[in-house]
Structures are given as structure tokens and as C-alpha cells.
Amino acid sequence: MHPSTWAIRGGRPEARDAPLNVPPIPASNFRLPGPDDPPATRVYTRSEGTETQLALESLVGGLDGGSGLAFSSGMAAAACLFHGLAVGSSIAIPTDPYHAVEALAETGREQGRWTVTRIDPADTVGWMTALRTHDLVWVETPANPLLDVADLTTICAADRRDGTVLAVDSTFATPLVQRPLALGADVVMHSATKFLGGHSDLMAGVLVVAPDNTKLHQTLFDRRLIDGGTIGSLDAFLTVRGIRTLPLRVERGCANAQVLAERLAEDSRVTLVRYPGLATHPTHEHAVSFMHRFGAVLSFEVAGGGADASTVVSASSVINHATSLGGVESTWERRSVIPGQERIPDGLIRFSVGCEHVEDLWSDIDRSLDAAFG
Ligand SMILES: Cc1ncc(COP(=O)(O)O)c(C=O)c1O
Numbered sequence: 428m429h430p431s432t433w434a435i436r437g438g439r440p441e442a443r444d445a446p447l448n449v450p451p452i453p454a455s456n457f458r459l460p461g462p463d464d465p466p467a468t469r470v471y472t473r474s475e476g477t478e479t480q481l482a483l484e485s486l487v488g489g490l491d492g493g494s495g496l497a498f499s500s501g502m503a504a505a506a507c508l509f510h511g512l513a514v515g516s517s518i519a520i521p522t523d524p525y526h527a528v529e530a531l532a533e534t535g536r537e538q539g540r541w542t543v544t545r546i547d548p549a550d551t552v553g554w555m556t557a558l559r560t561h562d563l564v565w566v567e568t569p570a571n572p573l574l575d576v577a578d579l580t581t582i583c584a585a586d587r588r589d590g591t592v593l594a595v596d597s598t599f600a601t602p603l604v605q606r607p608l609a610l611g612a613d614v615v616m617h618s619a620t621k622f623l624g625g626h627s628d629l630m631a632g633v634l635v636v637a638p639d640n641t642k643l644h645q646t647l648f649d650r651r652l653i654d655g656g657t658i659g660s661l662d663a664f665l666t667v668r669g670i671r672t673l674p675l676r677v678e679r680g681c682a683n684a685q686v687l688a689e690r691l692a693e694d695s696r697v698t699l700v701r702y703p704g705l706a707t708h709p710t711h712e713h714a715v716s717f718m719h720r721f722g723a724v725l726s727f728e729v730a731g732g733g734a735d736a737s738t739v740v741s742a743s744s745v746i747n748h749a750t751s752l753g754g755v756e757s758t759w760e761r762r763s764v765i766p767g768q769e770r771i772p773d774g775l776i777r778f779s780v781g782c783e784h785v786e787d788l789w790s791d792i793d794r795s796l797d798a799a800f801g
Contacts (some may be wrong), residue, residue, distance in 0.1 A: 430490050430602050431674035433602030438667055440485030449482035449663035459698050473557070479663040481703035483633075486670055487623070490602035491615050494644045495594075495749035496651060497663060501598060501618025502527050503656030503714030504632030508594055509535060511650045512562055513666045516541040519564045521548045525571045525596065526767050532565075537613040538755045548575035549710050551582060558587035566612075567596040569714075572726050574599075575700040576710040580717045583611035592643065598753075599624070603677040604720050608637050614647075621701055621753025622723070625669040626674055627780065629662045647648040676755055676782055684780040687788060696796045701726040723780045724752055726762075733773035736761045737801040742798035745783060757788060 428436065439447055445762050454477055457469045469475045476484070488495030498504040505528055509518070520532050522545045536543045544561065546553040548570050556578065557564045564587075568577040579595065587593060595607035598618040607615050610659075617623055619631035636644040651657065658666075681704075688702035703714035704721030714721055729736045740748045746757040750765075759778040763771040780788070 428489075430606070433489045434486070434603075434670050434673050437489045438482040438670075440482075449478050449664070449667070451660045452477040452479050453660050456654065459726050467468060473657045476657065477660050477663070479660045479667070481657055482523065483631075483658070483663045483667050485635045486667055487602075487617070487619070488635055491597075491607045492606055493615070493635040493637050493640075496634045496636070496644070496647055497619075497658040497666075498632040498634070498651065498656040499658050499662070500630045500634035500656070501616065501620055502531070503654070504616050505596070506531055506617075507650050507654055507656055508565075508592070508634065509541075509618070510654060511646055512539050512541055516562040516570040517544065517560070518542065519544045519561045519783065520548055520553070520578075521546060521565075521575075523568050523570060523571055524565070525575060525598075526568045526765060528565070528567070528596065530767065542757045548577045549713070549775055549797055551578040554578075555581045555585040558582070558585050558593060560588065560592055561600055562591060563591050564591060565596065566594070567598075568605075569599045569703055569722055569724070571599060571724075572723075572775065573726065574703055574708070574726055576703045576708075576713040576718070578606055578710075578716070579610055579612075581603065583607060599722050599724050601673060601677055601717065603674055604681070604722055605718050607722065608635065610717065613637050613643060615638055618753075619666050619669075622680075623670055623673060623753075625673060625753060626665075627749075627756065627758075628756040629665045629669075629793055631658055631666045633658075651754060677720065677723065677793070679695050679782040680780050681720040683782070683785045683788060684723045684725050685721065686785050687778075687780060688727075690789060691725075691727050691792070694796070696730050696800045697727050698730050699728045724777065725773055725780065726777045728772055728774045729776065729796070729799065731799060733761065733763065733776065736774045736776050738799040739795045742795040743791050744794075745787050746778070746781075746795070751776070754779065755782050757781035757783060
């Protein structure tokens with residue numbers, strides 16, 4: 428089945444007379460068997476999860492082509508992977524990963540738990556070397572917020588040391604745009620808060636482990652039980668519901684993003700547009716080689732710098748001035764105002780392109796740029 432069909436077909440009850448959707452099951456506790464009964468299959472939600480959580484895991488597992496594990500947020504999913512590493516491990520991350528992943532890596536380093544190597548997303552040889560020398564290699568592609576695309580095909584096919592885990596944060600892409608497990612990654616992570624949920628009304632995260640790596644799946648399953656990053660039943664339900672329209676939202680969002688990126692690139696009020704779908708993007712060739720589309724997030728820098736960028740993002744009326752991304756509604760913000768993100772250019776605006784009519788979005792961008800430069 429194509430992922431776009433599985434998004435609609437997957438994770439549904441199969442029994443005769445069953446509802447088409449697994450309902451939210453708000454349970455922490457389950458009845459235990461008596462001495463003569465078969466052993467319990469479900470005891471406590473933090474251990475075995477609810478049916479709603481399992482529906483989500485089956486759905487996202489099928490989308491990415493592996494075994495899904497659901498978490499209370501993207502960071503809970505990432506932390507589960509990092510915290511399972513033995514003391515003294517080595518981690519490779521991008522030069523500018525999502526800032527909370529950077530904080531996760533750096534905090535552990537400061538505590539002496541592991542070493543951290545930074546690798547430029549475009550440095551394919553650097554990633555290939557890391558796969559032979561590090562315990563966890565964490566590639567984020569496309570990267571937040573600079574939209575660099577790693578050469579995932581080459582990286583995933585490269586030799587790696589026994590036991591090295593190659594993880595891909597695929598949040599910006601979704602399984603409709605790229606499927607790292609099919610290329611050879613060990614585990615994919617999504618902040619399902621973003622495109623998978625798709626409506627800015629929940630927090631969720633998922634890990635999807637390669638089908639042949641049952642050991643890693645079991646380690647992460649056991650770790651989640653200890654760390655307690657279990658997803659709530661209502662959030663699992665909402666994430667499943669969001670995923671049903673993921674193919675439609677991704678198609679529209681990516682199409683809108685391409686049009687707007689091209690127009691912004693031609694606009695004299697804008698100095699630089701970063702979007703993997705533009706031939707001028709430094710890692711466009713990587714994107715073309717394995718991404719099915721180019722995603723629905725772009726970044727651009729305005730002519731005047733930070734103050735003008737602030738004027739632009741505050742002036743919009745269709746696009747929401749808000750921090751998160753991946754919703755059906757467009758959002759944008761200046762990223763350098765986030766603590767720890769001072770390396771990001773001051774005038775950079777990250778723009779999550781939603782499913783509104785593209786001409787309404789363009790009029791809003793035009794008016795907002797005029798508020799600063801008109
Ligand atoms: C690329 C990326 N990874 C991880 C996360 C963390 O996800 P969450 O906010 O669901 O914990 C985010 C959140 O913005 C993200 O953009």
C-alpha cells in the first residue's frame with residue numbers, strides 16, 4: 428500500500444461490527460486475571476499502552492515502514508533514544524539541530540554522560556565517518572530552521588560500526604516526503620506535534636524502528652516504561668485523526684511552499700530564501716535525490732534585519748505569528764529570538780506554509796512586507 432493509502436486505512440479495528448476508529452480510551456489501569464485465567468496482556472498504561480496508543484503505533488509504523496512507538500512529545504521520543512545510551516558513549520548531531528535536541532545533547536555532555544560531535548548537514552563524508560566511530564548518529568533533515576538537507580541516500584547506505592544507531596529526525600518531511608528506514612536508517616523520529624497531528628492541538632512524538640531491529644525496539648519500549656514518556660489517550664486519538672488527512676495536507680502545503688518560495692526569491696524586500704525545492708538551495712541536489720516533495724517549511728531573510736523581520740511577522744492577518752509548525756494553518760516567526768538560537772541570522776523568518784489558498788497567503792506576505800518596507 429502507498430503511504431497515502433495507509434494513512435487512511437491503517438490503525439483501524441478489524442473485528443466485525445467494530446467502529447471504524449479506535450476511540451480514545453482514558454485508562455491507566457486494567458482488570459487483572461484470576462489464578463486460573465491466561466496471563467494478562469495489559470496491566471498498566473505506562474507499560475503496555477491503551478488500544479488508542481497501539482492504533483497510533485500501528486499507523487505510524489506502517490507509514491515509515493517499521494515498528495512504531497508513541498510518546499508524549501517529540502522530545503520525549505528523542506530523550507528515550509539518548510537516555511538509553513551507556514555512559515561514555517559518543518553522539519554525532521548536526522551543527523544546528525532543533526534547539527531542544529541540542530540542549531539534550533549538550534546537557535548530557537556537560538554531565539559527562541557522552542561526547543558530542545557536530546557535523547555540517549551537507550558534510551556527507553563527515554556523517555559517514557561518524558557512522559564508523561560513534562554510538563548514536565542523529566541526522567535532522569530537512570533541518571530546523573535553515574532547511575539544510577543531508578544526503579540521506581549515501582549516509583544510510585554507508586558502513587557503520589556494529590551497534591551504531593543511525594537516527595533521522597524526519598519531522599519537517601513526514602513519511603509522505605521521505606522514508607529514511609527504506610534507505611537504511613535504524614530509527615526515525617517525528618515530532619507528531621507538527622505535521623502528523625497537523626492541527627496545533629496536541630503534543631506527541633513517535634519513534635519508528637527498522638523492522639529487522641527488534642532489539643532496538645525492545646530497548647526503547649523498556650526505556651519508555653522507565654522514563655514515563657507515554658502518550659495520553661486523547662492525544663493518541665487526535666494524532667490518528669490528524670494523520671488521516673496528512674497526504675492531502677502535505678500535498679497542498681508543499682505546493683503552496685514551492686510557489687511562495689519562488690515568489691519570495693524574486694522579491695527585492697527579501698535577501699535570501701532557503702527552501703530545498705529551489706534550485707539555488709545549497710543542498711537542492713540532495714533533496715532531489717531522495718525526497719518525494721520538498722516539504723512545507725521555508726525560511727527567508729528580510730532586507731533590513733531583526734527589527735524589520737519583527738514588523739513583518741507581527742503584521743500578518745492570515746498567517747499566524749506563532750512558534751510551532753506543521754499545522755493546517757500557516758505560521759511564521761523569527762527564530763533568532765529563541766534563547767540559544769543567536770547563531771540564526773537576525774532577519775530570518777521561518778515560515779510553515781499551511782493549506783490556505785496560495786493567493787491569500789501571498790497577499791498577506793506582500794502586505795506584511797509592506798508594513799516594514801512599504
Ligand atoms: C525538528 C524537530 N525535532 C524535534 C522537535 C521537538 O518536538 P516536540 O516539540 O513535539 O517535543 C521539534 C519541535 O519543534 C522539531 O522541530
